[in-house]
Amino acid sequence: MNRRRLLQMAAATGAVTAREAAAQEKVARATRALPSPRIKDVQVIATAPQGLRLVVVKVVTDQDGLYGYGCGTYTQRADLVVPAVERYLKPFLLGKPADRIDDLWQAMYNSSYWRNGPVLNNAISGVDQALWDIKGRQAGMPVYQLLGGKCREAADCYSHASGTEIQQVVDSARQIMARGFRHVRIQVGVPGQAGYGAGRSDVTVEKLHNAPVFEPEDYMRRALKLMEACRKELGDEVELLHDVHERISPIQAVRFAKDVEKFRLFFLEDPVSPEDIEWFRLIRQQCATPLAMGELFNSPHEWTPLIRDRLIDFIRIHVTQAGGLTPCRKIAAMSELMGVKTAWHGPGDVSPVGHMANVTLDLVCHNFGIQESVSFPAPVREVFSGCPEMKNGYLYANEAPGWGIEVNEAAAKKYPFGANERGERQQLNGGWGEVRRRDGTIIKQ
Numbered sequence: 001m002n003r004r005r006l007l008q009m010a011a012a013t014g015a016v017t018a019r020e021a022a023a024q025e026k027v028a029r030a031t032r033a034l035p036s037p038r039i040k041d042v043q044v045i046a047t048a049p050q051g052l053r054l055v056v057v058k059v060v061t062d063q064d065g066l067y068g069y070g071c072g073t074y075t076q077r078a079d080l081v082v083p084a085v086e087r088y089l090k091p092f093l094l095g096k097p098a099d100r101i102d103d104l105w106q107a108m109y110n111s112s113y114w115r116n117g118p119v120l121n122n123a124i125s126g127v128d129q130a131l132w133d134i135k136g137r138q139a140g141m142p143v144y145q146l147l148g149g150k151c152r153e154a155a156d157c158y159s160h161a162s163g164t165e166i167q168q169v170v171d172s173a174r175q176i177m178a179r180g181f182r183h184v185r186i187q188v189g190v191p192g193q194a195g196y197g198a199g200r201s202d203v204t205v206e207k208l209h210n211a212p213v214f215e216p217e218d219y220m221r222r223a224l225k226l227m228e229a230c231r232k233e234l235g236d237e238v239e240l241l242h243d244v245h246e247r248i249s250p251i252q253a254v255r256f257a258k259d260v261e262k263f264r265l266f267f268l269e270d271p272v273s274p275e276d277i278e279w280f281r282l283i284r285q286q287c288a289t290p291l292a293m294g295e296l297f298n299s300p301h302e303w304t305p306l307i308r309d310r311l312i313d314f315i316r317i318h319v320t321q322a323g324g325l326t327p328c329r330k331i332a333a334m335s336e337l338m339g340v341k342t343a344w345h346g347p348g349d350v351s352p353v354g355h356m357a358n359v360t361l362d363l364v365c366h367n368f369g370i371q372e373s374v375s376f377p378a379p380v381r382e383v384f385s386g387c388p389e390m391k392n393g394y395l396y397a398n399e400a401p402g403w404g405i406e407v408n409e410a411a412a413k414k415y416p417f418g419a420n421e422r423g424e425r426q427q428l429n430g431g432w433g434e435v436r437r438r439d440g441t442i443i444k445q
């Protein structure tokens with residue numbers, strides 16, 4: 001029995017009015033009239049408007065004016081994502097239906113046989129997010145509506161307070177709180193050392209090499225003093241966060257997580273590295289410090305056990321590194337069932353399209369925890385219009401269809417890879433330098 005006959009019968013029984021039946025039939029006719037868009041072209045936009053290298057994938061369909069953008073930014077190896085898209089995904093995708101997002105994600109994911117690496121996951125993410133953009137533009141809705149609609153009005157964010165001295169961090173935190181933020185990440189430098197997320201003072205450190213120095217015990221002593229000062233000067237109400245950035249040994253992390261428990265952090269981030277995630281079990285057994293982890297994750301083998309066994313409190317994946325929106329909405333759903341909240345990684349080396357994917361997940365997932373705040377300087381806004389907006393510590397999604405972001409491709413060309421914001425050639429081609437202990441031992445970044 002066809003849909004029209006069913007509607008006629010429903011109208012006859014009074015289940016729907018004749019007017020409602022006619023309206024539903026009109027929608028059904030319009031839907032049938034829409035052919036499935038096919039992928040006609042896949043392009044890569046490589047741009048560094050803030051000196052940070054961004055990779056955005058543009059998927060073009062065979063329907064007039066229907067295209068979408070996705071973030072595939074892996075800034076430290078950005079130029080490798082470009083051929084991964086152009087030489088491998090593009091020929092694979094041409095002619096395929098653009099409206100079968102999960103199916104295409106599975107096809108791309110399996111097409112390399114070996115999988116779960118950062119370059120290929122970012123390439124897949126660029127296409128995946130572009131397909132969600134296309135579907136939103138087709139529907140005339142922002143992507144958050146396609147995913148079920150808002151669970152909240154905006155995403156509560158934290159901002160970064162840092163300094164070489166403890167008092168500088170306290171002052172910086174006060175300024176952030178005055179701007180409306182209720183959550184502040186605090187990081188302080190160690191005199192003469194290359195602490196994470198904080199400046200280095202001019203003090204000379206004795207060492208056996210010429211690289212920057214980091215000593216874990218010096219860092220932990222200093223961080224504990226910072227937390228004590230922040231609680232004393234900023235009070236109990238502000239939520240404090242801290243990022244270890246995987247720079248200490250696993251057993252040091254067990255002790256440090258216990259030592260910071262009394263400061264009631266919102267979360268302690270990356271106390272161990274992805275290679276040491278088994279240690280979370282020991283940390284969990286010994287203290288109630290909330291734990292955030294996942295910024296460096298690429299593989300289900302990393303996040304699944306931590307979420308399944310409730311060994312962390314916040315899953316903190318870099319969405320493009322996991323392969324885009326499609327896998328991350330599943331990770332969020334699994335996390336919700338296990339009582340784990342989301343805290344998607346949101347640094348400057350994510351494109352505005354990627355930040356829209358972050359805030360979209362923030363809005364639609366009941367188990368949202370917190371979002372890292374972001375600002376978009378003038379050169380970024382010159383290339384990307386429709387960036388999400390920060391207001392009083394909240395991040396608001398663009399309300400236009402899809403991601404609501406348009407890329408000015410001519411402006412993007414003004415900011416090529418390889419130069420910083422002053423046009424100077426970058427020595428490490430976007431990669432990170434090395435940090436060593438006093439004796440020369442490399443430490444994780």
Ligand code: MG
Pocket residue numbers: 243245269270295
């Ligand atoms: Mg981090």
